[in-house]
Structure formats: C-alpha cells, structure tokens
Amino acid sequence: MILHKIFVINYRNIAQADLQFCPGINCFVGDNGAGKTNFLDAIYYLSFCKSFINVIDSQNVRHHSDFFVIQGQYLNGDSVDEIYCGLRQNQKKQFKRNKKEYPKLSDHIGLIPLVMISPADEMLIMEGSEWRRRFLDSVISQYDKGYLDTLIRYSRVLAQRNQILKDADGNPPADMLDVYDGQLAMWGAMIYEKRKAFINELLPVFNHHFSNISGGAEVIDIHYRSHLSGEDFELQLFASRQRDAQSGYTHRGIHRDDLEFTLGGHPLKKEGSQGQKKTFAIALRLAQFDFLTRHQGVKPLLLLDDIFDKLDSLRSKRLLELVGEDHFSQIFVSHTNRDHLEAILSGIGKEVLFFDVANGEIKLDNQNHHAS
Numbered sequence: 001m002i003l004h005k006i007f008v009i010n011y012r013n014i015a016q017a018d019l020q021f022c023p024g025i026n027c028f029v030g031d032n033g034a035g036k037t038n039f040l041d042a043i044y045y046l047s048f049c050k051s052f053i054n055v056i057d058s059q060n061v062r063h064h065s066d067f068f069v070i071q072g073q074y075l076n077g078d079s080v081d082e083i084y085c086g087l088r089q090n091q092k093k094q095f096k097r098n099k100k101e102y103p104k105l106s107d108h109i110g111l112i113p114l115v116m117i118s119p120a121d122e123m124l125i126m127e128g129s130e131w132r133r134r135f136l137d138s139v140i141s142q143y144d145k146g147y148l149d150t151l152i153r154y155s156r157v158l159a160q161r162n163q164i165l166k167d168a169d170g171n172p173p174a175d176m177l178d179v180y181d182g183q184l185a186m187w188g189a190m191i192y193e194k195r196k197a198f199i200n201e202l203l204p205v206f207n208h209h210f211s212n213i214s215g216g217a218e219v220i221d222i223h224y225r226s227h228l229s230g231e232d233f234e235l236q237l238f239a240s241r242q243r244d245a246q247s248g249y250t251h252r253g254i255h256r257d258d259l260e261f262t263l264g265g266h267p268l269k270k271e272g273s274q275g276q277k278k279t280f281a282i283a284l285r286l287a288q289f290d291f292l293t294r295h296q297g298v299k300p301l302l303l304l305d306d307i308f309d310k311l312d313s314l315r316s317k318r319l320l321e322l323v324g325e326d327h328f329s330q331i332f333v334s335h336t337n338r339d340h341l342e343a344i345l346s347g348i349g350k351e352v353l354f355f356d357v358a359n360g361e362i363k364l365d366n367q368n369h370h371a372s
C-alpha cells in the first residue's frame with residue numbers, strides 16, 4: 001500500500017499542498033512549528049477518520065477558514081483508491097472512498113493501515129491507563145471489525161449502567177442492573193479475550209525489536225492487567241453494586257484494563273531513562289506494524305515524527321537500519337535538520353525524497369539529486 005498523491009486545503013496551518021510521493025522514504029524538513037507534524041497528521045487522518053493531534057475537528061480547520069479538505073490517492077498493486085475527507089464548520093464530516101460516501105466512518109478503519117511513531121507515544125508510558133487502552137483498541141480495531149462493534153456495545157451499556165447508578169440516588173433497581181451486568185459480562189469477556197490474544201502475539205515481536213534497537217542489554221516486559229483475569233466478571237459486578245451505587249460509577253470491568261511496562265522487573269515509568277522509554281515506545285509501534293502486516297496481509301504506511309530526538313547515535317543508527325529493510329514499505333519522516341537526516345539515511349537502499357516545510361507550505365526540495 002502506497003500513498004501516491006495527496007491534496008490538502010486548510011488543514012491546521014497548511015493552506016494548500018498538492019504533492020506526489022515516492023514509494024520509499026519521504027522526508028519533511030523544517031523548523032519548529034513549520035507544519036511537519038500537521039502534515040503527517042493529515043496523512044493519519046485519511047486512515048483513521050480523525051486527527052492524531054486533536055480529536056475536536058473544528059479546531060483542525062485552518063484559522064480564519066471554514067472548511068478543510070484532505071484527499072489521498074493510494075496504490076495497492078493494480079488497484080487505486082481515492083479517499084476524500086471534507087469538513088465544513090458546523091456540518092457533518094464527509095468521508096468518501098472512490099466518490100462514495102461511507103455510511104459509517106468505522107467502515108473505513110483498517111482499509112489504509114498506518115502506524116505512526118511520534119513524541120506523543122511517551123504518553124503511553126507516562127500517562128494514565130486510558131492511553132494504553134486506546135493503544136490496544138486502535139490496533140485491534142484496525143484488523144478486527146467485530147472488536148470495534150463489541151467495544152461500542154460494551155461502552156453503551158456501561159454508560160447506561162453508570163447513568164442509573166447516578167440517577168437512583170444510592171438505590172438502583174436490581175432488575176435493571178441484572179440486565180446490564182449480563183450484557184457487560186458478555187461483551188467484556190469477548191474484548192478481554194481479544195486483548196489477551198493480541199498481547200500474547202505482540203510480546204515476542206516487541207522484545208525482538210527492543211533488543212535490536214537497544215543492543216540487547218536491557219530486560220523489558222509487558223503484563224496485561226484486567227479484572228477479567230480473576231474471578232467471574234458478572235460476580236464481580238454483583239459484588240461491587242453497593243460501592244458502585246454510592247459513587248455512581250462501575251468499578252469493575254475491561255474499561256479499567258491496563259498494560260504494565262517493566263524494565264529489569266521495575267516500573268518503566270519510574271526507572272527508565274528518556275532514551276529507554278523512547279526505545280520502548282518505538283519497539284511497541286514497530287511490533288504493532290508487524291502485527292498489522294501479518295493480520296492484514298498489507299504493509300502499513302509508517303509515519304516517523306521527530307523520532308531521533310533523545311536517542312543516542314547507536315540507537316538511531318540501529319533504528320534506521322531496521323527501517324531501511326524491505327520489511328517496511330513506504331515511510332514518511334519529519335525532522336528539523338536536513339544534513340542530520342541525510343547523514344542518518346545515507347547508505348539506505350531505498351528511494352529517498354526530501355520536502356521543505358515552512359510556515360505551513362510544503363515544497364519538493366530542489367536538491368533531491370542527493371537522494372539515493
């Protein structure tokens with residue numbers, strides 16, 4: 001799968017861009033605040049129907065404009081797909097494949113597999129458990145349509161259960177809780193099994209990537225923590241009813257799942273250096289890449305936003321060697337320094353194309369003869 005062309009109008013600070021890419025490595029170089037991440041975000045948008053940076057769509061429209069358009073042409077063997085996204089302020093977003101509007105946006109998820117590695121991945125390690133659940137959900141739903149549907153059903157019932165807990169003033173009707181608990185137990189068990197299977201399959205690949213980039217000296221691990229790994233979930237919901245009624249909130253369930261990351265047996269969040277945390281997050285994303293490739297039979301697009309910051313030169317080199325392998329397909333990289341990027345990419349056996357980014361304007365660099 002290759003993004004061959006993109007056309008962008010009024011997306012964040014990008015007034016207009018009309019670009020064609022190479023199937024190898026496409027590099028976007030510019031100063032801080034130039035619009036590199038915004039541009040990668042536009043590519044991300046076409047895969048996930050939403051921004052990576054800001055989920056409030058109205059704020060992604062360029063200041064003083066009232067609409068944005070992102071349009072991409074994708075090639076996959078002989079097939080061509082045109083994906084269109086248009087948003088006008090205060091109107092419903094339009095998302096089309098080959099001029100045909102999707103009945104629901106979730107139908108599009110997974111069609112253009114994509115993995116983004118960005119500084120925001122640090123949140124996976126440093127922030128609350130919702131970030132790690134979001135990671136699980138976004139990867140699994142890219143290859144498993146039923147997962148997203150089950151998750152939506154679970155969340156709907158959970159919201160209903162929480163609402164009656166809040167409304168009932170400490171005394172919710174038991175017959176309604178019986179119904180909700182039965183449904184939560186059913187959808188919850190399905191989600192738990194899929195998350196568990198995903199982590200089990202991800203772990204060895206993740207370990208492999210981590211030791212490749214780090215040189216193999218550090219021992220890291222991931223543990224999936226869920227209330228559902230213990231006692232019967234419906235019994236837990238039942239036992240927790242009084243406490244739930246007092247707080248107006250459901251305390252047990254897959255909405256509290258978490259991933260525990262460790263380094264040498266200790267919490268990575270507390271013990272890891274900045275470079276170790278970054279390496280961990282990158283290995284996780286690369287494992288996600290392998291996972292999607294295996295499950296979808298298509299290599300995802302890989303977006304590397306400001307990826308070399310905080311990595312020592314050896315780790316940067318190992319990472320680039322890895323990324324330069326045929327294992328990966330088309331890659332989009334952002335960086336502030338062209339000479340540095342060119343030095344890291346030298347010797348890579350892939351076509352490389354440079355683009356200059358300044359004040360939201362993106363142009364093909366006229367020195368592209370340096371590309372290998």
Ligand SMILES: Nc1ncnc2c1ncn2[C@@H]1O[C@H](COP(=O)(O)OP(=O)(O)OP(=O)(O)O)[C@@H](O)[C@H]1O
Pocket residue numbers: 011012013014030031032033034035036037038039059060061062063306334336357
């Ligand atoms: N809706 C918007 N309209 C206009 N400009 C916006 C909008 N949203 C964000 N911006 C501008 O985009 C700029 C940030 O762009 P971006 O994050 O892409 O920079 P970058 O090139 O990735 O920088 P860095 O190297 O620091 O990561 C900021 O100046 C911000 O004001």
